[in-house]
Amino acid sequence: MADVKEKFKVSGEPMDSAPPVTIDRAREPIVVVDDLHIIYRVYGAGGKGNAASAFSRVLRRDHRPTMKEVHAIRGLSFVAYKGDAIGVIGTNGSGKSTLLKAIAGLLPPESGGVYTSGQPSLLGVNAALMNDLTGERNIVLGCLAMGMSPDQVKSKYDEIVKFAGLKEGFIQLPMRAYSSGMGSRLRFAIAASKSHDVLLIDEALATGDAKFRRKSAKKIDELRNEAGAVFLVAHQLDSILEMCNRVLWIDEGTMVMDGDPQTVVDAYNEANAK
Numbered sequence: 001m002a003d004v005k006e007k008f009k010v011s012g013e014p015m016d017s018a019p020p021v022t023i024d025r026a027r028e029p030i031v032v033v034d035d036l037h038i039i040y041r042v043y044g045a046g047g048k049g050n051a052a053s054a055f056s057r058v059l060r061r062d063h064r065p066t067m068k069e070v071h072a073i074r075g076l077s078f079v080a081y082k083g084d085a086i087g088v089i090g091t092n093g094s095g096k097s098t099l100l101k102a103i104a105g106l107l108p109p110e111s112g113g114v115y116t117s118g119q120p121s122l123l124g125v126n127a128a129l130m131n132d133l134t135g136e137r138n139i140v141l142g143c144l145a146m147g148m149s150p151d152q153v154k155s156k157y158d159e160i161v162k163f164a165g166l167k168e169g170f171i172q173l174p175m176r177a178y179s180s181g182m183g184s185r186l187r188f189a190i191a192a193s194k195s196h197d198v199l200l201i202d203e204a205l206a207t208g209d210a211k212f213r214r215k216s217a218k219k220i221d222e223l224r225n226e227a228g229a230v231f232l233v234a235h236q237l238d239s240i241l242e243m244c245n246r247v248l249w250i251d252e253g254t255m256v257m258d259g260d261p262q263t264v265v266d267a268y269n270e271a272n273a274k
């Protein structure tokens with residue numbers, strides 16, 4: 001992390017121009033998000049959106065796509081340290097998934113930056129498992145995609161099947177026969193079979209039942225100890241309270257609060273009760 005420490009202000013060491021993030025020297029930074037801005041560009045947007053205006057555009061042969069910008073993340077800054085399990089909360093469209101994708105390196109920043117120590121892995125609701133393949137095949141593919149060798153896959157296989165805890169026989173069925181809860185259990189079991197430098201979990205636990213969530217919470221604890229940092233996006237605030245040691249509340253792409261889970265969740269509930 002020397003490069004990150006050099007680039008940013010380390011607490012107690014003043015720099016000429018004050019950067020927006022400050023790094024605690026006593027802890028190991030894993031992710032630094034520095035004044036991040038993400039803008040989506042949507043082509044083909046525009047017009048009045050009713051049938052008459054669409055028809056008149058066709059008659060005018062007006063095929064030129066117009067472009068609309070969605071400024072999803074507006075100047076977020078924070079540092080995640082080794083061992084952090086960070087919950088990200090906010091109302092629909094506040095920018096939670098966009099933030100995780102940006103940390104995973106899937107979205108280019110408009111300005112500002114994201115710096116990670118090690119490889120981030122994003123485990124999303126649509127993590128790349130193949131619906132037409134059996135659970136068995138998906139375990140092998142998923143593990144290979146995470147960089148395991150065939151021997152490592154063999155040695156992890158039983159542990160993954162056990163953790164996913166699918167009903168008898170389902171592991172030999174194509175994933176399209178799974179319920180959404182079963183799919184998310186298998187995705188989580190595959191992702192959790194390897195330690196990650198930065199593990200990003202986007203709603204992947206949302207459809208698991210209470211027992212599976214407890215099991216996942218324990219697993220996330222283990223991953224936190226082995227790994228760098230874990231980020232969790234979830235609408236169920238009790239999973240956030242169970243699994244995280246820190247919560248970021250974002251709204252319209254900006255930071256509202258960053259701190260202790262109970263304090264942030266209480267403030268969030270109070271704001272949304274109005």
Ligand SMILES: Nc1ncnc2c1ncn2[C@@H]1O[C@H](COP(=O)(O)OP(=O)(O)OP(=O)(O)O)[C@@H](O)[C@H]1O
Nearest residue numbers: 040042070072090091092093094095096097098099
């Ligand atoms: N691919 C995209 N193209 C254009 N705009 C997008 C795209 N993805 C998200 N957005 C917009 O960016 C903003 C943030 O969306 P994002 O999905 O990050 O929110 P979220 O907090 O994860 O929402 P939710 O809780 O509903 O999952 C929203 O205004 C959304 O409409």
